[in-house]
Amino acid sequence: MARTYGSFSQNTAPRVFKTALRLFAQYGYAAVSMRQIASDVGVQVGALYNYTPDKQTLLFTIMRDHMENLLNAWEGRPQSNDPLVRLKDFIKFHLTFHLHKTDEVFVSYMELRNLSEENFVVIEKLRRNYELILEHILERGSNDGVFHISDARVTTLALIGMLKEVGTWYRPEGRLSSKEITNIYQDMVAHFLGVDSPVMPANR
Amino acid sequence: MARTYGSFSQNTAPRVFKTALRLFAQYGYAAVSMRQIASDVGVQVGALYNYTPDKQTLLFTIMRDHMENLLNAWEGRPQSNDPLVRLKDFIKFHLTFHLHKTDEVFVSYMELRNLSEENFVVIEKLRRNYELILEHILERGSNDGVFHISDARVTTLALIGMLKEVGTWYRPEGRLSSKEITNIYQDMVAHFLGVDSPVMPANR
DNA sequence: GTCTATATTAAGATAGAC
DNA sequence: GTCTATCTTAATATAGAC
Numbered sequence: 001m002a003r004t005y006g007s008f009s010q011n012t013a014p015r016v017f018k019t020a021l022r023l024f025a026q027y028g029y030a031a032v033s034m035r036q037i038a039s040d041v042g043v044q045v046g047a048l049y050n051y052t053p054d055k056q057t058l059l060f061t062i063m064r065d066h067m068e069n070l071l072n073a074w075e076g077r078p079q080s081n082d083p084l085v086r087l088k089d090f091i092k093f094h095l096t097f098h099l100h101k102t103d104e105v106f107v108s109y110m111e112l113r114n115l116s117e118e119n120f121v122v123i124e125k126l127r128r129n130y131e132l133i134l135e136h137i138l139e140r141g142s143n144d145g146v147f148h149i150s151d152a153r154v155t156t157l158a159l160i161g162m163l164k165e166v167g168t169w170y171r172p173e174g175r176l177s178s179k180e181i182t183n184i185y186q187d188m189v190a191h192f193l194g195v196d197s198p199v200m201p202a203n204r
Numbered sequence: 205m206a207r208t209y210g211s212f213s214q215n216t217a218p219r220v221f222k223t224a225l226r227l228f229a230q231y232g233y234a235a236v237s238m239r240q241i242a243s244d245v246g247v248q249v250g251a252l253y254n255y256t257p258d259k260q261t262l263l264f265t266i267m268r269d270h271m272e273n274l275l276n277a278w279e280g281r282p283q284s285n286d287p288l289v290r291l292k293d294f295i296k297f298h299l300t301f302h303l304h305k306t307d308e309v310f311v312s313y314m315e316l317r318n319l320s321e322e323n324f325v326v327i328e329k330l331r332r333n334y335e336l337i338l339e340h341i342l343e344r345g346s347n348d349g350v351f352h353i354s355d356a357r358v359t360t361l362a363l364i365g366m367l368k369e370v371g372t373w374y375r376p377e378g379r380l381s382s383k384e385i386t387n388i389y390q391d392m393v394a395h396f397l398g399v400d401s402p403v404m405p406a407n408r
Numbered sequence: 409g410t411c412t413a414t415a416t417t418a419a420g421a422t423a424g425a426c
Numbered sequence: 427g428t429c430t431a432t433c434t435t436a437a438t439a440t441a442g443a444c
């Protein structure tokens with residue numbers, strides 16, 4: 001491929017999105033300028049507009065890609081019929097994904113209000129679909145008598161809150177590994193849902 | 205008091221801070237301009253600078269006042285020596301405060317990264333002090349054998365996540381009243397901590 | 409205490425050269 | 427595909443009149 005105007009080109013597209021993601025996570029969408037993104041990528045500001053029609057679309061693309069990756073990754077997994085196994089699978093999946101995609105998760109949560117109305121609708125629907133995965137697992141387990149839940153909706157949201165919180169304090173070099181955290185959470189949540197016997201295949 | 209330049213003045217100070225709080229909560233600090241605040245207050249932009257030296261201080265003042273109100277309100281309460289009573293008191297206090305100060309809570313959580321370095325240190329310390337209230341209650345209850353906790357720090361953070369989440373979905377006109385939510389949470393958390401007997405003085 | 413006017417800086421986005 | 431240069435708009439903050 002021919003170089004254009006003396007600059008390296010074929011890697012720019014992914015670098016634009018990665019840089020924007022990192023800066024949005026650190027400073028917030030509204031506080032980051034296109035000039036700052038360009039500077040960190042190592043191009044002039046005009047070049048960015050080869051990769052996005054505007055700043056808003058840059059944010060939207062980042063959030064949509066993340067949510068679709070998340071949903072597709074879950075759908076692509078083998079699904080157990082046992083509610084407790086399914087729940088533990090979900091916790092492991094959620095934590096693995098979220099502890100390794102901290103910027104994406106943070107931006108997708110924090111920048112909802114900076115989406116245009118039409119973009120917000122799209123992202124909110126994807127987000128809701130993800131919450132429904134957990135909600136359905138809980139409903140199923142509750143109906144089967146495996147989980148003991150007083151108010152299903154409140155319990156779902158409380159669990160989501162618990163799981164979301166992890167992203168705010170986890171550090172790869174911290175006291176607990178992502179595997180240890182997963183185990184603690186799996187036990188904590190099972191206990192929380194009043195599961196009778198904690199006897200389970202280990203390290204599922 | 206004499207009116208100045210044909211305008212009403214004595215109410216402006218609180219209105220500036222209330223308006224800024226509302227707009228920061230809705231659109232985010234970086235996305236809100238001083239002009240927009242002035243317009244909503246009903247003054248010209250220059251008038252704002254009678255009440256704050258700059259925009260940053262406006263944000264800092266809002267966050268500091270909120271955190272100090274929160275801590276002072278807790279300190280001013282009678283404190284029980286029974287860990288479970290204390291825990292339920294804290295949950296009730298937390299939810300009552302947070303369900304009625306949604307904007308303050310939201311801004312204090314979302315805008316941390318828009319504080320200047322020196323302002324961040326002050327707010328972070330206040331935030332940490334608040335978390336420590338719950339952490340100490342759990343430690344005490346754990347030592348007394350009333351609560352059954354595997355990892356104290358993770359449990360504290362999980363609980364904080366659960367409690368924080370409430371602010372994102374509670375609506376005064378929603379299905380559950382703030383009183384009902386409080387009861388559900390008190391029971392859920394007690395169960396979560398493995399408290400043996402749910403027999404408690406009601407509506408504490 | 410508030411106004412109008414303005415200084416200064418920086419933002420998003422585009423045009424046209426290479 | 428990227429550059430430089432520029433258009434247009436809007437931001438924070440200040441000065442001085444009333």
